[in-house]
Amino acid sequence: MHHLSFLRPVILLCTVALLAACGSILRGDVVTFHEGPLPAGETIRVEALDPAKGRTLEFRRYARQVSDELRNVGYFPVADDEAAQLIAQLDYGVETGPVNVRLERNGPYAYYHFSYGRFRNPFYFGLMNRWEPEVRSTPTYIRTLSMAIVKNDMNNERLFEGRVESIGASRQMQEVMQYLITVLFSNFPGESGVTKVVTIEMD
Numbered sequence: 001m002h003h004l005s006f007l008r009p010v011i012l013l014c015t016v017a018l019l020a021a022c023g024s025i026l027r028g029d030v031v032t033f034h035e036g037p038l039p040a041g042e043t044i045r046v047e048a049l050d051p052a053k054g055r056t057l058e059f060r061r062y063a064r065q066v067s068d069e070l071r072n073v074g075y076f077p078v079a080d081d082e083a084a085q086l087i088a089q090l091d092y093g094v095e096t097g098p099v100n101v102r103l104e105r106n107g108p109y110a111y112y113h114f115s116y117g118r119f120r121n122p123f124y125f126g127l128m129n130r131w132e133p134e135v136r137s138t139p140t141y142i143r144t145l146s147m148a149i150v151k152n153d154m155n156n157e158r159l160f161e162g163r164v165e166s167i168g169a170s171r172q173m174q175e176v177m178q179y180l181i182t183v184l185f186s187n188f189p190g191e192s193g194v195t196k197v198v199t200i201e202m203d
Helices: 004-022 056-073 172-182
Strands: 022-034 043-050 087-094 100-105 109-114 125-128 132-136 141-151 158-168 195-202
Touching: 022 172, 043 056, 043 141, 056 087, 056 172, 087 172, 158 172, 172 195
Parallel strands: 043 087
Antiparallel strands: 022 158, 022 195, 087 141, 100 132, 109 125, 141 158
8 A cells, every 4th residue: 555655646536637738718819990989779780701602601600790890889780681780791701820839858757677586576666767858749820800891882991800719739620610790799899900819618
C-alpha cells in the first residue's frame, strides 16, 4: 500500500487535465458601424448577400437565428414573401488561418514494472523526466460573419454594418455560427467604429 500511495498525485493530475479539456471557448473580434437611431420597431427581412447561399437550407437555419436576435433588439422580422422596411444582408465564410506551432516537453511521467527475480519487492514505481522537446503544429481557420442593415428602397441606404471574426480549430460553420451570431449582437449596436473582443463559452 505504501508504494500505491505514489499513484495518487499522478491520478489527480490526469483528472485535472481531463476536466480542463472539457471546456471550450470561442473568442470573437467584432466591429460595428452605424449612423442614426437603431432600432425603432421597423419590419426587417433577412437575406443572403450571396444569392447562391440564400437558396440553401443552411442559410435558412442561420436566417432564423438572426431573426430571433433582431426581434430581441427591437426589430420586427417578417417572412421572405412579406414587405419589409429594412433588409438584413448576411454573409459568412471560412478560410485557412495561421498554423499554431507550439513546443512541448515530454515529462515527467510515471512508469512501473513487476519483477519476480532476485528483487524482494515485486512492484517498482518511479518517475522519469524526458526533456526532449517536441514541435506540434495545428491548423487554424478564420470564421467570419458579417451583416448589413439597409433601407428597402431604391437607394438601399446603409444604416448598420457589423463583422465578427474568430480563429479556431474547427472549419465547420454550423458548429460555431450560433456563437458568432451571439457575439455580433452583444451590446447591439455597440460603439461605432470600435473593435471589441467577446469571449463566450461553447457547449
